Amino acid sequence: MRVGDTVRRPATESSAFTGALLTHLERYGFTGAPRHLGADEKGRDVLTYLPGRVPSRFRRWTDPQITAAGTLLRELHEATRASDLTGMASVVCHHDPGPNNVVFGFHDDLPAAFIDFDTAAPGDPLEDLGYMAWTWCVSSRPDRGPVCIQAAQVRLLADAYGLAPPSGPVLIDAMLDRQARNARWWHGYLDRPGPHRADQDQVAARIAWSWREHDYTAAHRAEFAAALR
Numbered sequence: 001m002r003v004g005d006t007v008r009r010p011a012t013e014s015s016a017f018t019g020a021l022l023t024h025l026e027r028y029g030f031t032g033a034p035r036h037l038g039a040d041e042k043g044r045d046v047l048t049y050l051p052g053r054v055p056s057r058f059r060r061w062t063d064p065q066i067t068a069a070g071t072l073l074r075e076l077h078e079a080t081r082a083s084d085l086t087g088m089a090s091v092v093c094h095h096d097p098g099p100n101n102v103v104f105g106f107h108d109d110l111p112a113a114f115i116d117f118d119t120a121a122p123g124d125p126l127e128d129l130g131y132m133a134w135t136w137c138v139s140s141r142p143d144r145g146p147v148c149i150q151a152a153q154v155r156l157l158a159d160a161y162g163l164a165p166p167s168g169p170v171l172i173d174a175m176l177d178r179q180a181r182n183a184r185w186w187h188g189y190l191d192r193p194g195p196h197r198a199d200q201d202q203v204a205a206r207i208a209w210s211w212r213e214h215d216y217t218a219a220h221r222a223e224f225a226a227a228l229r
């Protein structure tokens with residue numbers, strides 16, 4: 001919940017790592033994340049509130065928004081590269097950099113910051129970039145535009161991130177991997193202890209959506225590969 005200029009979140013097993021990551025990002029000078037202010041009297045994590053808007057739904061994004069998202073992700077990864085937080089990996093990944101976890105500026109409506117770092121952990125940059133390419137650029141929904149436009153936006157995202165053209169096929173594999181992993185994550189969701197935020201019908205819908213997107217991406221692999229050459 002928001003309390004003044006802060007956000008209070010229940011502490012979790014990831015709170016210590018998240019706090020260390022946000023502190024590192026602040027010291028590095030990365031402005032695209034909230035600051036960690038410690039814990040309050042109830043033991044909740046206290047973060048700075050970032051003004052702007054967070055989209056409630058995925059939709060078709062503009063080219064400037066795609067470019068800004070890719071640039072923001074590159075800057076996040078570069079801020080963590082070679083830090084003590086990466087372990088044996090090359091960077092710390094957000095692991096959920098979809099539009100629903102991004103604050104857009106009120107004035108320019110461009111991605112300005114990431115929020116919800118609960119799943120952040122050391123990883124391969126392509127884990128985040130593949131997920132971002134999927135959730136920002138690719139969709140089986142007819143209202144998200146033809147595949148040629150989606151492929152062009154995947155290329156735009158890759159260029160903004162700084163991915164070299166020879167890595168294009170690897171990015172497609174990363175999209176497919178994240179779609180499959182998302183389906184498997186939701187499949188095992190109801191077996192986990194604790195309160196659930198989604199019922200069985202919602203979970204089934206998310207699993208079906210993930211596999212539908214996976215099949216769509218695989219079916220149009222040639223178009224995406226052509227755009228990434």
